Amino acid sequence: MTRYGAMYGPDITFLGVPPCDLDVPGEWADADVVILGAPFDGGTSHRPGTRFGPSAMRQACYLPHDGSRPALALRTDGLKDLRVYDAGDVECFSGDIERSVRVIEAAVATIAGTGAIPVVLGGDHTIALPDVTGVARAKGFGRVSVVHFDAHADTGNSEFGSLLGHGQPMRRLIESGAARGDRFLQIGLRGYWPGPETLDWMAGQGMRAYEMSEIVSRGLDTCLTEAFEIAVDDCDGVFLSVDVDVVDPGMAPGTGTPEPGGLTSRQLLDAVRRVCLELPVVGVDVVEVSPPYDHAEVTAFLANRVVLEALSAIAFRRGGGTWDPTRPLLDGRRPE
Numbered sequence: 599m600t601r602y603g604a605m606y607g608p609d610i611t612f613l614g615v616p617p618c619d620l621d622v623p624g625e626w627a628d629a630d631v632v633i634l635g636a637p638f639d640g641g642t643s644h645r646p647g648t649r650f651g652p653s654a655m656r657q658a659c660y661l662p663h664d665g666s667r668p669a670l671a672l673r674t675d676g677l678k679d680l681r682v683y684d685a686g687d688v689e690c691f692s693g694d695i696e697r698s699v700r701v702i703e704a705a706v707a708t709i710a711g712t713g714a715i716p717v718v719l720g721g722d723h724t725i726a727l728p729d730v731t732g733v734a735r736a737k738g739f740g741r742v743s744v745v746h747f748d749a750h751a752d753t754g755n756s757e758f759g760s761l762l763g764h765g766q767p768m769r770r771l772i773e774s775g776a777a778r779g780d781r782f783l784q785i786g787l788r789g790y791w792p793g794p795e796t797l798d799w800m801a802g803q804g805m806r807a808y809e810m811s812e813i814v815s816r817g818l819d820t821c822l823t824e825a826f827e828i829a830v831d832d833c834d835g836v837f838l839s840v841d842v843d844v845v846d847p848g849m850a851p852g853t854g855t856p857e858p859g860g861l862t863s864r865q866l867l868d869a870v871r872r873v874c875l876e877l878p879v880v881g882v883d884v885v886e887v888s889p890p891y892d893h894a895e896v897t898a899f900l901a902n903r904v905v906l907e908a909l910s911a912i913a914f915r916r917g918g919g920t921w922d923p924t925r926p927l928l929d930g931r932r933p934e
């Protein structure tokens with residue numbers, strides 16, 4: 599795969615981190631993280647447009663594109679403390695879902711095979727299939743737990759006669775053995791899909807799904823703590839998959855299948871931070887950002903910060919120590 603740059607729009611990297619070509623391993627041999635665009639929206643069941651997601655997520659920021667972002671809360675710089683490269687976009691032809699899935703999987707497996715963490719910018723959620731499979735090829739099938747933030751379970755069997763699409767990736771992952779149903783944690787589900795047959799199938803796989811009513815009743819942190827215990831039991835790594843539609847459409851309107859009543863953007867950022875502080879994350883994707891439906895780049899800005907929150911927390915975890923959220927940023931006392 600030759601470096602494509604951004605498939606839609608100018609060849610920019612995520613907030614100015616160095617570019618790399620996956621076909622030239624010497625360029626990124628020291629990488630801790632490789633960002634990859636997967637501008638595929640051919641698996642969409644309703645409103646498309648996520649092919650423009652990677653480009654939007656790379657640039658949605660009011661600060662200079664200087665490859666540095668010091669996190670106020672964690673006091674790490676996810677783009678500097680980690681060696682982060684951007685490999686550009688995988689060439690995705692929207693009319694050929696099988697080829698797109700194949701080339702994304704190969705690119706992700708190439709990154710994960712070196713021990714670096716792939717961070718994949720979608721694209722619709724179809725890409726979770728090649729993203730998690732690519733990581734599983736490196737870490738072992740069934741050895742990577744999945745923590746999945748989404749309004750939707752994405753465990754459909756077929757849609758419009760296709761086994762591939764953005765409503766089915768989690769089913770395919772469990773069927774292939776790439777991921778274990780009983781190490782699959784879904785957070786933020788709500789609304790009116792899927793139906794009872796699919797829920798029965800999910801129950802049969804031992805899946806744990808936190809519907810919004812449970813999250814509201816028990817508290818997000820309680821649910822996360824419980825989910826994390828399941829995720830780290832007999833596994834070698836965790837894949838974090840974030841569908842931006844887990845956030846309420848009022849705070850993330852630029853998406854294809856909006857479902858009212860979701861998390862706040864603050865809750866998602868805190869949850870992503872906790873996942874990456876407390877769990878051994880080996881892969882990340884952020885999906886379903888559809889810029890044509892966005893307003894004032896609200897959703898793109900949020901998705902950009904989801905990536906930064908993950909990288910800042912991964913950097914903190916590598917540095918060791920425990921983060922105390924009650925510690926003041928500045929406590930009002932001058933240094934001695």
Ligand SMILES: [Mn+2]
Pocket residue numbers: 723748749750841843844855886
């Ligand atoms: Mn979704």
